[in-house]
Amino acid sequence: MVELSEDFKLQYEALDSDHQKLVEMVNEISGMLDEGCAEDCKAKVVEFINFTKAHFAREEQLLTKSGYPNVENHSRHHKALDKKMDHLLEFASMVTVNELACDSLKKELVFFVMDDVISSDLDFKSFLENIPS
């Protein structure tokens, strides 16, 4: 189980609630894999990736609108995650036939959501503190 602890919160509701939802989806997928429901997990991973992309778009829009100076860097960071998302989908396609893919998917999802998606947003936490949420 992963958890969105206080240290990882931006204290900006619209983004924190998206991050919370992403963490919950990762926990749900992990739970499905632990219970042996691998067949249903691919659709859930697709849903997770679609939600992630929609979140990136919302976040970039908010940063642009608020005048965050490094928005282009952050957008590039989001874009660079496309490949990782493709890998997650590949693992998800293999979970029914390969036990290792199952473990890899669980681990990669946690790294992805915590390191690539949520931690990297802490770069603009102090910027957000000065704009109304």
Ligand SMILES: [Fe+2]
């Ligand atoms: Fe984010």
Ligand SMILES: [Fe+2]
């Ligand atoms: Fe981000």
